[in-house]
Amino acid sequence: MKLRSMTRRIVVMLGISTVLLLGVEAFVTDHMVDAEMHKRFDSSLVLQAQAMAALIEYGPHGLSMEVLRPDPSHMLLGTTHSSYAVFCANGMHLQSRPLPAGVPRDWVDHQANSPAFANVEVDGVPSRAVWFRFSPDPNEHVTASSAAGAGPVCRFLLLRSRDQLDIILYDIDAILLLTPLLALLAVLLLSPVLVRRGLKPLAMLGDSIRSIGPNAPGQRLEPATTRELAPLTVRFNEVLERMDEGMARERRFAGALAHETRTRLAELRALVDIERRHPSGRSAREILDDVSDISGELEGTVAGLLLLTRLEAGLEHVEQRSVDMQSLVVQQLEQVEDGVQRRQMHIHLHRPEASVSLVTDATLLGMIVGNLLRNAVAYAPSAGRVDVAWDAGALVISNAAPDLTAEEVVHLGQRHWRKHSQNTEGHAGLGLSLADAAATALGFRLCFMLDAGQRLHARLLWGEDD
Numbered sequence: 091m092k093l094r095s096m097t098r099r100i101v102v103m104l105g106i107s108t109v110l111l112l113g114v115e116a117f118v119t120d121h122m123v124d125a126e127m128h129k130r131f132d133s134s135l136v137l138q139a140q141a142m143a144a145l146i147e148y149g150p151h152g153l154s155m156e157v158l159r160p161d162p163s164h165m166l167l168g169t170t171h172s173s174y175a176v177f178c179a180n181g182m183h184l185q186s187r188p189l190p191a192g193v194p195r196d197w198v199d200h201q202a203n204s205p206a207f208a209n210v211e212v213d214g215v216p217s218r219a220v221w222f223r224f225s226p227d228p229n230e231h232v233t234a235s236s237a238a239g240a241g242p243v244c245r246f247l248l249l250r251s252r253d254q255l256d257i258i259l260y261d262i263d264a265i266l267l268l269t270p271l272l273a274l275l276a277v278l279l280l281s282p283v284l285v286r287r288g289l290k291p292l293a294m295l296g297d298s299i300r301s302i303g304p305n306a307p308g309q310r311l312e313p314a315t316t317r318e319l320a321p322l323t324v325r326f327n328e329v330l331e332r333m334d335e336g337m338a339r340e341r342r343f344a345g346a347l348a349h350e351t352r353t354r355l356a357e358l359r360a361l362v363d364i365e366r367r368h369p370s371g372r373s374a375r376e377i378l379d380d381v382s383d384i385s386g387e388l389e390g391t392v393a394g395l396l397l398l399t400r401l402e403a404g405l406e407h408v409e410q411r412s413v414d415m416q417s418l419v420v421q422q423l424e425q426v427e428d429g430v431q432r433r434q435m436h437i438h439l440h441r442p443e444a445s446v447s448l449v450t451d452a453t454l455l456g457m458i459v460g461n462l463l464r465n466a467v468a469y470a471p472s473a474g475r476v477d478v479a480w481d482a483g484a485l486v487i488s489n490a491a492p493d494l495t496a497e498e499v500v501h502l503g504q505r506h507w508r509k510h511s512q513n514t515e516g517h518a519g520l521g522l523s524l525a526d527a528a529a530t531a532l533g534f535r536l537c538f539m540l541d542a543g544q545r546l547h548a549r550l551l552w553g554e555d556d
Contacts, residue, residue: 096289101281108277112270120266124259131255135220136205139248142174146184148226148242153184171251173212178226178244189247197221198245212249216256221247291316295323302330351388358384397457397524408451408531415446415480422460423478429467440479448552454528458536461521462487462548483553491546499546502538 146153153176175185177198192210197219200206205222223245295314302309310330314323358381364370365377423430423437430437448455466476470489477488503526529536535551 097282097285100285101278104281105274105277108273109270112273116266116270120263123262127255127259127262131218131252132207132220135207135218135248135250136222138250139174139205139220139222139246140224142248143176143222143224143226143246146176146226146244146246148228153178153182153226153244171212171215173249175247176244177247178242180242182242182244190249193219193247193249197247200245209252210249212251215251215253217249218252218255219247219249221245291319295319299326351392355388358388397528408454410449411452413448413450413452413455415448415485416441418452418456419459419478419480419485422456422463425460426463426467429464433467433470434473435467435470436473436475438475438477440477442481444482446480446482450532450552454532458525458528458532458534458550459485459487461525462550465521466546466548483551485550487548488545490544491540492544494540494544494546496540499538499540503536 173186173189175183175189177183190210190212192212194208197206200221200223203223205220208219210217210219223243225243291314295311298311302311310327311323314320361377361380361384365372419439429435463476463478466487466489469491470476471492474490477486479486479488503522526536529550532552537549537551539547539549541547
């Protein structure tokens with residue numbers, strides 16, 4: 091699979107963003123500049139037209155424009171060709187050249203005091219037209235009496251080429267268009283270098299990650315000094331921690347499996363070797379029953395270790411439903427009935443006055459109660475008594491434990507702990523470890539207490555006052 095370049099991705103995004111932003115900015119700027127230039131051009135055109143209109147006089151022979159030649163360009167700013175026309179209400183008119191067809195015909199009827207503008211073409215050249223109303227001044231040859239009725243209302247029209255304005259506007263457009271292109275070129279040239287330098291901490295982080303392997307458990311990344319990489323470092327350290335926990339669980343599972351199965355396998359091998367060398371005379375069915383019992387215990391051990399590992403890893407999901415405690419206790423007592431009869435144990439149930447129901451996982455709760463009952467039946471003195479009591483807040487299973495001490499009670503529930511380590515048939519603590527892990531998964535608390543009468547009380551607490 092072809093790898094994608096993060097540098098190229100960032101450069102492309104920067105280039106597109108730069109072009110879009112500068113393009114919008116150039117469009118808005120061009121619009122504003124065009125509007126301002128047109129405004130200034132119209133203002134200059136009005137001033138020039140008013141200056142020319144001020145040169146027009148009304149004499150005895152009509153309108154007089156002696157200072158103006160037919161082409162008034164020498165009177166205006168710039169070198170562009172211009173033309174004018176004057177039409178008065180009394181029919182007098184004066185103009186520098188024939189007016190183009192594009193001039194609005196209603197300009198001679200203009201009544202507003204403010205000037206009016208229009209874009210026209212003169213000989214194929216775009217021009218700007220302005221017209222307004224004025225009254226020409228009488229000259230010195232007009233007497234006061236004759237001037238009383240003089241001064242007709244006239245309309246003045248000025249046409250001027252706008253080629254210089256268009257050239258300036260085209261130059262501005264070229265500048266505004268060139269700016270985004272230059273910016274894009276700068277981004278394409280400089281961004282890869284800058285991005286690579288900016289991503290250097292990421293490359294250093296990759297080198298640090300490369301040095302971490304399965305042969306160095308507990309190794310963590312140093313806290314990142316870059317704000318953007320700090321969350322990545324924290325999350326990666328959390329992943330490493332979970333991996334270490336998973337490897338530790340696998341090692342514990344492998345060790346526990348070897349530890350718990352060693353005795354059963356040795357017992358099975360010893361049974362086969364003894365029967366082979368020194369036949370006991372028992373029937374094949376009896377021998378197979380013993381083999382089946384040992385195999386069943388071995389299977390239960392492996393299943394318990396797997397479940398314990400899943401509980402510790404949080405892989406076992408809790409299914410909430412209503413569980414009746416009396417039915418569950420009776421059901422688990424049926425599972426240990428063979429051990430009760432074999433060891434002649436006496437089970438005393440202390441039922442509460444009102445039924446007790448819990449909303450919890452029935453499978454896990456049954457496993458806890460079953461393991462506590464099997465532990466009490468298996469390790470209490472033969473022909474002893476086991477008390478089972480429960481209420482709305484806890485379940486208590488009590489049995490005699492004359493060989494236990496207060497210091498040893500603390501170790502109950504720990505893996506591989508044996509009451510007599512030199513005795514290979516001693517208790518390895520798997521059942522209580524499994525019960526404690528299941529209680530934790532359910533949010534319950536399992537504790538053990540040895541009273542003054544040397545009775546062991548296993549308490550499973552689930553109430554609010556636990």
